[in-house]
Amino acid sequence: xxxxxxxxxxxALHETGSVSxxxxxxxLTQSAVSHQITALQSHYGVPIIQRRGQxxxxxxxxxxxxxxxxKVLDEIQATERDLxxxxxxxxxxxxxxxxxxxxxxxxxxxxDEFRQHWPDVELDxxxxxxxxxxxxxxxxxxxxxxxxxxxxxRGIVHHPLFRFEILAVLAPEHPLRKKRILHAADFADETxxxxxxxxxxxxxxxxxxxxxxxxxxxxxxxxxxxILQLVASRRGVAALPSWGIKNYVDHxxxxxxxxxxxxxxxxxxxxxxxxxxxxxxxxxxxxxxRNTCFATLDGIIPLE
Amino acid sequence: xxxxxxxxxxxALHETGSVSxxxxxxxLTQSAVSHQITALQSHYGVPIIQRRGQxxxxxxxxxxxxxxxxKVLDEIQATERDLxxxxxxxxxxxxxxxxxxxxxxxxxxxxDEFRQHWPDVELDxxxxxxxxxxxxxxxxxxxxxxxxxxxxxRGIVHHPLFRFEILAVLAPEHPLRKKRILHAADFADETxxxxxxxxxxxxxxxxxxxxxxxxxxxxxxxxxxxILQLVASRRGVAALPSWGIKNYVDHxxxxxxxxxxxxxxxxxxxxxxxxxxxxxxxxxxxxxxRNTCFATLDGIIPLE
DNA sequence: CATGACTATGAATATCATTCATATATTTTT
DNA sequence: AAAAATATATGAATGATATTCATAGTCATG
Numbered sequence: 295x296x297x298x299x300x301x302x303x304x305x306a307l308h309e310t311g312s313v314s315x316x317x318x319x320x321x322l323t324q325s326a327v328s329h330q331i332t333a334l335q336s337h338y339g340v341p342i343i344q345r346r347g348q349x350x351x352x353x354x355x356x357x358x359x360x361x362x363x364x365k366v367l368d369e370i371q372a373t374e375r376d377l378x379x380x381x382x383x384x385x386x387x388x389x390x391x392x393x394x395x396x397x398x399x400x401x402x403x404x405x406d407e408f409r410q411h412w413p414d415v416e417l418d419x420x421x422x423x424x425x426x427x428x429x430x431x432x433x434x435x436x437x438x439x440x441x442x443x444x445x446x447x448r449g450i451v452h453h454p455l456f457r458f459e460i461l462a463v464l465a466p467e468h469p470l471r472k473k474r475i476l477h478a479a480d481f482a483d484e485t486x487x488x489x490x491x492x493x494x495x496x497x498x499x500x501x502x503x504x505x506x507x508x509x510x511x512x513x514x515x516x517x518x519x520x521i522l523q524l525v526a527s528r529r530g531v532a533a534l535p536s537w538g539i540k541n542y543v544d545h546x547x548x549x550x551x552x553x554x555x556x557x558x559x560x561x562x563x564x565x566x567x568x569x570x571x572x573x574x575x576x577x578x579x580x581x582x583x584r585n586t587c588f589a590t591l592d593g594i595i596p597l598e
Numbered sequence: 599x600x601x602x603x604x605x606x607x608x609x610a611l612h613e614t615g616s617v618s619x620x621x622x623x624x625x626l627t628q629s630a631v632s633h634q635i636t637a638l639q640s641h642y643g644v645p646i647i648q649r650r651g652q653x654x655x656x657x658x659x660x661x662x663x664x665x666x667x668x669k670v671l672d673e674i675q676a677t678e679r680d681l682x683x684x685x686x687x688x689x690x691x692x693x694x695x696x697x698x699x700x701x702x703x704x705x706x707x708x709x710d711e712f713r714q715h716w717p718d719v720e721l722d723x724x725x726x727x728x729x730x731x732x733x734x735x736x737x738x739x740x741x742x743x744x745x746x747x748x749x750x751x752r753g754i755v756h757h758p759l760f761r762f763e764i765l766a767v768l769a770p771e772h773p774l775r776k777k778r779i780l781h782a783a784d785f786a787d788e789t790x791x792x793x794x795x796x797x798x799x800x801x802x803x804x805x806x807x808x809x810x811x812x813x814x815x816x817x818x819x820x821x822x823x824x825i826l827q828l829v830a831s832r833r834g835v836a837a838l839p840s841w842g843i844k845n846y847v848d849h850x851x852x853x854x855x856x857x858x859x860x861x862x863x864x865x866x867x868x869x870x871x872x873x874x875x876x877x878x879x880x881x882x883x884x885x886x887x888r889n890t891c892f893a894t895l896d897g898i899i900p901l902e
Numbered sequence: 903c904a905t906g907a908c909t910a911t912g913a914a915t916a917t918c919a920t921t922c923a924t925a926t927a928t929t930t931t932t
Numbered sequence: 933a934a935a936a937a938t939a940t941a942t943g944a945a946t947g948a949t950a951t952t953c954a955t956a957g958t959c960a961t962g
Contacts, residue, residue, distance in 0.1 A: 649928090
């Protein structure tokens with residue numbers, strides 16, 4: 295018999311277009327998802343997915359079920375919000391610390407949506423730079439930290455959001471355009487354009503350049519668009535999330551190159567105090583964050 | 599985590615107003631439903647039902663979940679109809695044989711609804727009296743029989759619908775009004791008004807009067823209203839399903855009395871050939887039949 | 903053609919829902 | 933008032949079945 299678990303994986307299947315990625319998305323093994331699919335298919339007596347070489351495609355029946363899944367899962371989320379309101383767990387504060395500057399791109403629309411759903415929650419973005427954001431949580435100055443730190447700490451829970459690739463961004467006519475993959479040495483004579491944060495918070499420097507003993511010039515800008523403008527006008531190169539630059543790359547405003555043979559990847563977590571993490575509105579925030587990210591951001595991979 | 603199974607029992611809980619009846623409705627034990635409730639309550643951290651002495655009442659939270667459940671379950675049913683249409687399993691015939699005359703009361707609106715959902719299914723009511731309706735199934739003259747027969751037969755499946763009580767119906771000023779419970783002997787000098795079917799198809803005669811050697815006079819009428827009119831005008835007494843006479847009893851047009859200490863009960867099944875029973879539209883028909891019956895008919899009890 | 907990435911499948915395992923047995927609570931009956 | 937009947941709750945045992953594990957098959961790519 296049909297269960298919500300099936301609808302959840304169906305939705306993930308649609309989002310990710312792959313059994314194994316969908317499995318990660320719903321925190322199962324690839325095998326489990328495969329079994330679920332076969333179970334569904336034998337239940338309805340018709341195929342639901344079709345192998346398309348590498349990845350998979352949903353059949354007509356599959357698509358109908360996905361439509362159902364999205365509708366139903368949304369409705370469930372909505373009534374769970376209602377339940378929180380009824381039981382008066384719908385107020386409190388949600389002060390967000392953002393370690394990843396580019397993330398503001400997807401966070402802003404998300405915050406707008408959140409504000410509508412939880413009008414009684416005090417929503418804020420904690421501005422400024424914070425050397426130890428987790429300390430901020432403990433001191434009560436913030437409620438969630440969105441960043442890549444996830445070392446175990448007493449009383450703190452880290453909710454995995456997603457993994458994304460950081461690409462080098464160049465002007466279209468930049469000499470390095472001829473290389474498909476860039477390495478540390480390629481950055482030696484470049485000016486690196488970054489957000490105005492310390493070196494140890496920039497993955498490219500921390501994980502690639504510094505280990506190779508390369509220390510390029512730096513120049514900073516506050517906004518992603520500003521960085522891209524500088525790159526496009528050949529003032530230097532940058533390293534940004536693939537989804538943050540997709541539009542600009544698609545329009546040939548800049549070009550993007552992989553960094554290192556396997557690429558430079560970063561993981562994003564939402565961290566909170568154990569107690570605050572159980573609040574309905576925070577759970578809802580995280581759920582919708584994941585939903586919208588997987589729906590709107592290209593090339594991201596589920597974590598865990 | 600919430601699953602459809604929870605929503606299904608929640609809906610049953612709402613319909614039946616009792617844990618044990620809901621359990622029967624979803625084919626589980628009372629214990630299982632009780633466990634499900636406690637699981638849900640601990641998941642949401644709030645009570646969902648409240649004991650009201652004998653039966654139970656849903657809390658505010660519970661009611662919200664029921665609303666969700668009904669919406670979601672309807673949507674699932676609707677898309678499952680769509681799936682059948684896509685995979686071209688939405689045509690065929692549904693010819694219904696009705697052994698229980700009163701059932702026409704709930705069957706007619708159901709047929710109207712069904713016709714909208716399955717426009718390509720040839721829907722018919724097989725009229726006339728049939729001594730061996732199951733034979734009709736095997737001969738291909740009908741697709742479903744709605745009646746109380748459910749003895750095992752090769753190739754036939756009996757889907758339980760519900761159990762209902764058959765009450766004696768009297769004119770309000772009938773002398774027998776003084777008795778709370780009627781027994782076989784009470785019918786000795788009465789005229790029994792029935793549908794025009796053989797004696798062995800009338801539960802009162804078969805299970806109560808004949809064993810007691812009582813053979814009252816009989817008079818027949820085709821329609822339930824006609825029978826009730828005859829009863830009201832003191833031409834005799836009748837024995838009809840409790841839900842079939844509820845409106846008339848509530849308006850004091852007639853009165854109803856239990857037959858025998860434990861009452862006279864009858865079970866209703868929908869029987870079909872094994873192969874036809876697997877058709878999507880037939881499964882849908884049975885599901886909606888149960889749904890509408892439990893929603894609209896008073897005093898019926900889930901079977902099995 | 904070898905290698906890596908993805909999916910399918912049967913068997914083993916683990917989880918968790920359900921049942922069983924029993925206790926508690928409430929209403930009805932005598 | 934006590935007893936019987938009816939309804940629900942609960943812990944332990946059971947059973948079902950979803951998930952994982954181990955492995956083989958498929959498809960792309962350099």
